[in-house]
Amino acid sequence: MTDKKTSKKVTRVEGGETPSTSATNETKSFVPDDESKAKSRTLRIIAIISFVVAIGFEIGAILLLRKAPVNTARLIILIVAALIFALIGSVLWKRSNRLDPASEKDKVKFFIQNQLGAIISIIAFLPLVILIFTNKNMTGKQKGFVGSIAVIALLLAGVVGVDLNPPSQEQYLEQTQEVESLMNGVNHVYWTRYGTSYHLYLDCSYINTDRTDEIFEGTVAQARELKNITDLCDRCEARAIREQGLDVEEPEPAMQPD
Numbered sequence: 001m002t003d004k005k006t007s008k009k010v011t012r013v014e015g016g017e018t019p020s021t022s023a024t025n026e027t028k029s030f031v032p033d034d035e036s037k038a039k040s041r042t043l044r045i046i047a048i049i050s051f052v053v054a055i056g057f058e059i060g061a062i063l064l065l066r067k068a069p070v071n072t073a074r075l076i077i078l079i080v081a082a083l084i085f086a087l088i089g090s091v092l093w094k095r096s097n098r099l100d101p102a103s104e105k106d107k108v109k110f111f112i113q114n115q116l117g118a119i120i121s122i123i124a125f126l127p128l129v130i131l132i133f134t135n136k137n138m139t140g141k142q143k144g145f146v147g148s149i150a151v152i153a154l155l156l157a158g159v160v161g162v163d164l165n166p167p168s169q170e171q172y173l174e175q176t177q178e179v180e181s182l183m184n185g186v187n188h189v190y191w192t193r194y195g196t197s198y199h200l201y202l203d204c205s206y207i208n209t210d211r212t213d214e215i216f217e218g219t220v221a222q223a224r225e226l227k228n229i230t231d232l233c234d235r236c237e238a239r240a241i242r243e244q245g246l247d248v249e250e251p252e253p254a255m256q257p258d
Helices: 034-065 072-099 107-114 116-133 140-161 169-182 220-227 234-243
Strands: 009-012 189-192 214-218
Touching: 034 072, 034 116, 072 107, 072 116, 072 140, 072 220, 107 116, 116 140, 169 220, 169 234, 189 220, 214 220
Parallel strands: 009 214
Antiparallel strands: 189 214
16 A cells, blocks of 8 residues: 555444455355354344334234224334334344345345345235225224325335345455455455545545545445445546556546545
8 A cells, every 4th residue: 555644533444354355266256254244143133033023013003903993093103113123124134234245146035135124114014004094993084194104104114125236245256356456455445434435545535525534444345334335436446557557547536426
């Protein structure tokens, strides 16, 4: 590294070290370390428990709908409780996938593992929405009010549960190899709290701005695990290529966010 000093606070992300691609080239796949696997396993267990609890509240709400007259306040409490646990499960499940991603080779498993939060949301709320609007023990006003809450819960849980940028072993390997090829085999990057790119150089002007108060450093996988960052800074990439002897025009600073 030929970084210059920076006046920003630099925080080293501990743990979860990613093995060099030299160790993964034989299998052509990303292999998380034992610590990342253990963290992922713990998060998945908690997420599954949260999903089960959410479905449990849904079942309670369905049973409540069968009793006339329907207790509207209690029904809303059950819907909100199911939503809370569904959201908790989805957030933890997506975090676990970034620690230990699935392979794109098995399309079905890859889809289910990455979109499980959205699938659980449909299971937990769609039947409930249908039963509310077709319930004979509720008045039209009750159906409209409680049904609207259930629909909002379904949409909110679905949005949080779906992963529009799912991680994969192949992505992790490709991104790590790209960084190592540019930095002489070194898997080390920098990123900021609100940035959307990871950087190769600590003194990159995109992360040394007035709005940046802290810079994080770690591996490519850690940037993905903690911030779900998948984009390499264009300016850093051009600089790395140029320092290897190629004449590449450096992009203007205003075109790249931190």
